[in-house]
Amino acid sequence: MADLSLINPDRQSRLLASAQRFVPALVLVVALVGILAYAQSAGDTFLIRVFTRIMIFGIVAVALNFVLGFGGMVSLMHASFIGVGGYVVAILAYHDANLEPLMIGPFAFTGTSDLAILLPLAIVVTVPFAALTGLISLRTSGTYFIMITLAFNQMAYYFFVALQAYGGEDGLQIINPITFGGLDLSQRSTFYLFTLSVLALTLVLVTLLVDSKFGIVLRAAAQNERRLSAIGIAPLRYKLLAFVISGTLTGMAGALLATGQQFISPADMSWSRSGELVVMVVMGGLGSVSGPLVGAAVYLGLELILESWTEYWHLAFGLLIVAMVTLLRGGIADLGTLVPWLGRNVSGGKN
Amino acid sequence: MSKPFLEVRNLVKRFGGLAATNNCSLEVMRGETHALIGPNGAGKTTLISQLQGQIRPDEGHIFLDGQDITETSMERRALSGMARSFQISSVFPKFTAIANAALAVQARKGDSFRFLGAAWLDRAMMDEAREAIELVGLGDRAEVLAQDLSHGERRQLELAMVLAMRPSLLLLDEPMAGMGKQDSARMTRLLADLKKNYTILLVEHDMNAVFALADRVSVLVAGRTIATGSPADIRANDDVKAAYLGHRQH
Numbered sequence: 001m002a003d004l005s006l007i008n009p010d011r012q013s014r015l016l017a018s019a020q021r022f023v024p025a026l027v028l029v030v031a032l033v034g035i036l037a038y039a040q041s042a043g044d045t046f047l048i049r050v051f052t053r054i055m056i057f058g059i060v061a062v063a064l065n066f067v068l069g070f071g072g073m074v075s076l077m078h079a080s081f082i083g084v085g086g087y088v089v090a091i092l093a094y095h096d097a098n099l100e101p102l103m104i105g106p107f108a109f110t111g112t113s114d115l116a117i118l119l120p121l122a123i124v125v126t127v128p129f130a131a132l133t134g135l136i137s138l139r140t141s142g143t144y145f146i147m148i149t150l151a152f153n154q155m156a157y158y159f160f161v162a163l164q165a166y167g168g169e170d171g172l173q174i175i176n177p178i179t180f181g182g183l184d185l186s187q188r189s190t191f192y193l194f195t196l197s198v199l200a201l202t203l204v205l206v207t208l209l210v211d212s213k214f215g216i217v218l219r220a221a222a223q224n225e226r227r228l229s230a231i232g233i234a235p236l237r238y239k240l241l242a243f244v245i246s247g248t249l250t251g252m253a254g255a256l257l258a259t260g261q262q263f264i265s266p267a268d269m270s271w272s273r274s275g276e277l278v279v280m281v282v283m284g285g286l287g288s289v290s291g292p293l294v295g296a297a298v299y300l301g302l303e304l305i306l307e308s309w310t311e312y313w314h315l316a317f318g319l320l321i322v323a324m325v326t327l328l329r330g331g332i333a334d335l336g337t338l339v340p341w342l343g344r345n346v347s348g349g350k351n
Numbered sequence: 352m353s354k355p356f357l358e359v360r361n362l363v364k365r366f367g368g369l370a371a372t373n374n375c376s377l378e379v380m381r382g383e384t385h386a387l388i389g390p391n392g393a394g395k396t397t398l399i400s401q402l403q404g405q406i407r408p409d410e411g412h413i414f415l416d417g418q419d420i421t422e423t424s425m426e427r428r429a430l431s432g433m434a435r436s437f438q439i440s441s442v443f444p445k446f447t448a449i450a451n452a453a454l455a456v457q458a459r460k461g462d463s464f465r466f467l468g469a470a471w472l473d474r475a476m477m478d479e480a481r482e483a484i485e486l487v488g489l490g491d492r493a494e495v496l497a498q499d500l501s502h503g504e505r506r507q508l509e510l511a512m513v514l515a516m517r518p519s520l521l522l523l524d525e526p527m528a529g530m531g532k533q534d535s536a537r538m539t540r541l542l543a544d545l546k547k548n549y550t551i552l553l554v555e556h557d558m559n560a561v562f563a564l565a566d567r568v569s570v571l572v573a574g575r576t577i578a579t580g581s582p583a584d585i586r587a588n589d590d591v592k593a594a595y596l597g598h599r600q601h
Contacts, residue, residue, distance in 0.1 A: 018469055211469040213457055220443050220454055227441045230403065231458040231516060232429030238463070 021211065024290045025203035029196065036192050048188045049260075050304065054297045055195045056256050059202050061280045061292035063249035068278065069286030070210050071242045072222025076274045077133065077149035080156035081247045083269025084129055085122040085254025087160060090172040090264040092118060097175045115180040115194075115259065122255040123248050129156075130247030134240050153271045160266045171265020178259045185259055195256055199293070202249055207289045209245070218242050283324055285331025294332050354417060356381040356550050357402070357520060362411035364397060364574075371397040372408065373574030379520070384546040386553045386561045388585075389571035390594070395554045396438055398571065399524050402552070403435040404428045415520065430459065432519030436512075438528055438554075440505040444498035448489055448508050451497055453480035455515035483515040484508075487541060503534035510541070521551045527560060539563060562586075570594070 032055065039047040060078060067073040095102045095111025102109040112118060133152045137145055166172045177186035185191040209215045220228050221235040228235050258264040267273075276299070284295020302320060306313035324332075355378035364372040371394045379385045389395055400406040402413060404425035412421045420428055443451050450471075456479045457463055457470065471477060484493045487507040492500060497508060506526060513521055526542065527535045539560045545551070546564060555561050561568065562582045569579040572594045578585060585591055 014472060018472065021469075208467050208469075211471070212467055213463050213465040213470045213473075215466075216450070216454060216457070216470045217463045220446070223443045223445055224441060226405070227437075227443065227512075228458075229405075229425045230429060230435050230437075230441070231455045231512065232426050232461075233458045233463060234424070234426045 021207050021289075022204065024288065025200070025207060028290055028293055029200050029203070032196055032199075036189060036196075040189060045188055048192050050300070052188070052192050052195050052260050053257075054300050055192075055199045055293075056253050056260060057277075057280065057296040057300060058293035059195075059199050059253040059256070060250050060277055061284060061296040062199075062202055062206055062289065063246045063253070064277050065281045065284070065286060065289070065292040066206050066209065066249075067239075067242050067246040068281055069288075069292075070215065070222065071218045071239060073138075073239065073243065074146050074278065075137075075149045075243070075246075076146055076271060076278070077137075077153035077156070078247070078250050078277050079269040079271065079273035080153045081126055081130065081250035082254035082257060082273070083156060083160060083264070083266070084126055085251030086258035086264035086268060087166070087172070087254075088122040088125050088251075089115070089118045089178070089255045089258040090174055091166055092121070093174045093176050093178065094166065094172060113174075113176040113178050115178055115185065115255070118178075119180075119252055119255055122251050126248045126251030127244060130244045130251075131240070134243035134247070138236060138239050138243065150271055150274070153269070153274050157266050157269050157271070160269065167265070169266060171263055171267070174258060174262040174264075178262075191260060195260070198252065198256065203290055203293070205249075210289060214238065214241070279321060283321070283331055285328075287330060291331050298332060353381070355379060355414075356416055357552065358412075358414040359398075359402070360412045360414070362398070362401060362408045362413065364394075364401060364406060364408050370574050372401065375411070375571070375575050377569055377576055377579070379550060379552050380567075381550055383566040384542075384551040384553060384564050386555060386565035386568045387571055388555065388558075388561055388568060393571040394574040395571055396524055397574075399435065399522050399552075399554060402522055403433060429516065430461070432517075433522065434513040434516040434518035434520070435522040436509040436524060436526055438524040440502070440509055442497040442505060442508055442512070445496060447494050447496055448500065448504075448511070449477070449480050449484050449493040451508055452483045452511045452515045453477055455483075455512040456480050459516050480515060483511040486514060487511040488537065503530050506530060506534070506538065507541075510538075514545075519550065521545075521549050521553075523551060523553045523555075525554055525556060527555060527557050535560070 032051065035051050036048065060082060064075065064078050067075055092102065092111045093113045096113045097111070102111060133149070137148045137152065140148055161169050177184060179185055180194060183190055183194065185194060210219065217228070217233055217238045221239055225235050257268065280295040280299045281292045282295070283298055284293065285291030302317060303313070306316050310316065357379040359375060359377040362372050362375045363370060375398060387395055387398070397406065401408050404423060408421065412419055414420065415428070415431065415433065443454065446454070453470065453476055456476045460476070481493065484490060487510045489504060489507050489511060492504060497505065500508060510526060527538050530538060535557060542564055553561070553564065565582055567579060568582055568585040569576045570585060570591050577594060578588050578591050580588065
């Protein structure tokens, strides 16, 4: 599938090549609509909840992969973006339910439970957070980048732990039903479709970005920064902008997560969650735009299944991840290559 | 003669106690191919890195077309026409050959903050990239990932990227490094073609290539130019023979 090369416009119809990029995303979106249709006809609300969660983490994984797989930045602070976006929703919904305005210095803000306001607000809050932390983190690279983003994640985590007015370590419940304009998002299937729309937009956006001139520079920076400077492009601005875009998409997903589980707590933004996000991305495949969505589905699905089988599911889970990473170097997107590998072994056994 | 296009004045770069560039001065005239030779460890690559801006000198000045660029960033220098090829091939391994060249075109045009249209839909850019790829003889390897190219082909790709920048000054750091005889001869022919249109500062160990290509030669020994002159002068120069050629030719 999408390797990191450019398609030759001479050999293929440019329009076709342009459209083909969206096929994997389209297939996944159609499949997700199908799952909803099936769950509704079977009256399976559990399935709807599971896949809503998968889609939310799918948005995060796709956004994270934009900086990790394409930009070469291993961020361990993406859970903190989930937290920031989630707390924007939870805190304003809390003020809406209490009818107390939120006081920031001399300014009073009335609360709201409308995502049409809350989502843009989550963006407004995440952008400066991502820009500031990104600007500092991107002064380093490699292992140091990983460590500094980890540190930022923990700072954000303990900030919300210390925020006693909003539940501290216990987190914050959302009591009011969350809406989007006139849409009632406490309706499970409505929220499913709403989340799916955000996911679809994210997939389209990232697909466009990675092949754009901006995206090409980002991918080049991941491969060889010295060469990029030598041809006249300073990588920092591009990496920073990519980091902010990724963090903001993740913040929006955080707002959806809080809405879906009617709750947000520091546990949703722990550093181990950041690590899990990286595992989802690596499982799905770093080289493709929609692979990480599959990675998120497999990760959360496995977690759910193994959890129901045994108390020691972490062990089985760990072994599975090791097996996957060794056998599928390109992630689940590489599953096809495993088949001839199996075939070769089988025929070898016969001889 | 007119003013030099590139002028290096009393450049010094120390690494700890070692002066890798030791009060070095050099002039490259517009349109000339100027070879920089010297024994291993003479500081040739260090000098090139300072010219390109990757390393900042401790003392001295660098002028490009009369402008002091000593403190100018690498990126600015590249955009003002200074193009460097690296001694150890430095390309984007996961891009195709033509994509490597296209990125160099894109950098020059400065339109990298475009977010929606696919880069490869920019026909003018791709045409220019293809032209550069074909010029260096990689036409039928344009769609191959750079990591799958042979060593010699990667050297050619380096040169294609340099040319795609439409440079006014080429800094070529051992373009024939590690090449076999055949590739080496082809690269020499290619450079002989290019020297008609470009100002070139060429670092090279292959003396046949140097004497075939260079209009003038400077000899760098222990971080300092000990002689500059026509290839014939340099061959006849006793200091040079003692310091450099002498070692190599017996």
